[in-house]
């Protein structure tokens with residue numbers, strides 16, 4: 001069954017007259033493409049996964065989806081696999097602050113969004129500067145069957161994750177039906193695990209290497225957290241000790257005044 005959410009349909013119809021270039025970028029209200037202001041974006045994966053895959057498989061699939069967007073010579077941004085995380089909250093949580101997470105929603109009632117969406121990326125960006133602050137991916141294991149081997153009865157998990165990671169990089173739905181970022185997926189489809197030239201062009205347009213910020217590249221951080229030792233910092237903020245307060249806990253109430261939150265659903 002092929003279902004499309006209304007928002008995706010409207011976007012497609014509005015842009016049918018556009019051009020040979022098929023990719024579409026998420027933009028702020030000034031029309032500027034949103035972008036990561038750093039060369040390295042770290043994602044974590046919550047290992048509490050869905051029935052169809054083990055925690056190890058889920059983390060491996062996420063890492064493969066991250067890598068699909070890396071090593072693009074005309075784009076400066078790279079995704080670093082930060083390994084496992086204890087957290088499973090979308091958006092900017094009070095603690096530990098912005099953390100980009102791949103999360104799985106499984107079991108009856110676990111999917112809190114519209115039922116026609118197989119996966120979704122929540123993107124938070126500054127509507128003035130267009131800088132992305134946070135991007136979280138949620139997979140709807142509650143209402144859809146997934147698989148990893150091209151089974152015609154299920155959605156390919158790697159393809160879905162690769163698509164959602166593209167949203168996390170500020171890319172909207174492409175008009176090219178062959179592109180990973182096309183808005184529609186069909187059961188059994190695996191071809192879009194691999195980026196097309198249109199997908200790569202989208203990343204190069206929003207993160208051109210000529211505009212690379214001078215900060216560190218990926219690979220210079222700590223080793224990825226493991227399932228046994230997930231990234232799970234201790235909230236040791238002590239109300240009697242101002243030195244223990246996390247910086248984002250202070251700045252967040254102000255920041256939310258100009259941050260925009262968009263959710264990019266992946267129609268099934």
Ligand SMILES: [Zn+2]
Nearest residue numbers: 264265266267
């Ligand atoms: Zn999508």
